[in-house]
Amino acid sequence: MRVVISIGGSVLAPDLDSERVEAHASVVEALAREGCEIGAVVGGGGVARDYIGAARDLGANEVQLDQIGIDVTRINARLLIAALGSQVDPKVAHDYEEAGDAIRRGDISVMGGVMPGQTTDAVAAAFAEYVDADLLVYATSVNGVFSADPKSDPDATKFEEMAAGELVDVIADIEMSAGSSAPVDLLAAKLIERAKMRTIVLDGTDPSRIEPAVLRGEHSGTDIIPEGGDEPTYWAQ
Ligand SMILES: Nc1ncnc2c1ncn2[C@@H]1O[C@H](COP(=O)(O)OP(=O)(O)OP(=O)(O)O)[C@@H](O)[C@H]1O
Numbered sequence: 001m002r003v004v005i006s007i008g009g010s011v012l013a014p015d016l017d018s019e020r021v022e023a024h025a026s027v028v029e030a031l032a033r034e035g036c037e038i039g040a041v042v043g044g045g046g047v048a049r050d051y052i053g054a055a056r057d058l059g060a061n062e063v064q065l066d067q068i069g070i071d072v073t074r075i076n077a078r079l080l081i082a083a084l085g086s087q088v089d090p091k092v093a094h095d096y097e098e099a100g101d102a103i104r105r106g107d108i109s110v111m112g113g114v115m116p117g118q119t120t121d122a123v124a125a126a127f128a129e130y131v132d133a134d135l136l137v138y139a140t141s142v143n144g145v146f147s148a149d150p151k152s153d154p155d156a157t158k159f160e161e162m163a164a165g166e167l168v169d170v171i172a173d174i175e176m177s178a179g180s181s182a183p184v185d186l187l188a189a190k191l192i193e194r195a196k197m198r199t200i201v202l203d204g205t206d207p208s209r210i211e212p213a214v215l216r217g218e219h220s221g222t223d224i225i226p227e228g229g230d231e232p233t234y235w236a237q
């Protein structure tokens, strides 16, 4: 089974805590031991937003801000690589070909951002499509996709499952400036829809939630159901 896991910066490195990074790496390594081929994409989190905010105040334009964000995602990717054992490609992959080659060699491949105008959510979706992944997992700071931002709307309700087209509709109104927050960005949602990619959005603040989701489909987040895609099959059945 080939899996791409997007690990939000706000769950991997809300602060510089090596034990938390180690816990995420352990989950990735456990999945690899189960025989999964893994691509990981790491976000920039609060550190990226802090840098972006400071540079915006200094007059940088949105592309320059995105470039700062990309740099931070790649630093976080290096942190995850540092915590992974010898099975990881030691380079942060800067494009999908490099990342795909590493996976085909049997390595775990880790990416950060690749280009302005998107977030690492879109990187993960494109990476998953490029390597024909069986599953894409977003480990983020909220437990799934809600009808509205649950951090600001107490009446927001969680989707247990939703079609990829519905995801596009929910995400469409969220702002897309550098450093913005969404469970997945709009480009990612469109790529998931196009690729008919089976996708899970879950709370990754506790990384141990990722393994049962990948191996058995057990999680309390949101399943994005591909329209016209195959029925899910699980590795550990
Ligand atoms: N409809 C929605 N459903 C779920 N979350 C939403 C929604 N709209 C906005 N959000 C916000 O999306 C955010 C998703 O997580 P966020 O982007 O902060 O972190 P991440 O996925 O860990 O990535 P990173 O911190 O690297 O950008 C949350 O802050 C949540 O409040």
Ligand SMILES: O=c1ccn([C@@H]2O[C@H](COP(=O)(O)O)[C@@H](O)[C@H]2O)c(=O)[nH]1
Pocket: 008, 009, 042, 043, 044, 045, 048, 065, 066, 067, 068, 069, 070, 073, 112, 113, 114, 115, 116, 117, 118, 119, 120, 121, 123, 177, 178, 179, 180
């Ligand atoms: O491919 C990419 C990835 C990221 N960015 C910029 O970086 C920040 C932080 O990334 P997150 O995935 O949100 O953690 C993002 O808001 C963009 O500004 C990018 O431009 N391109």
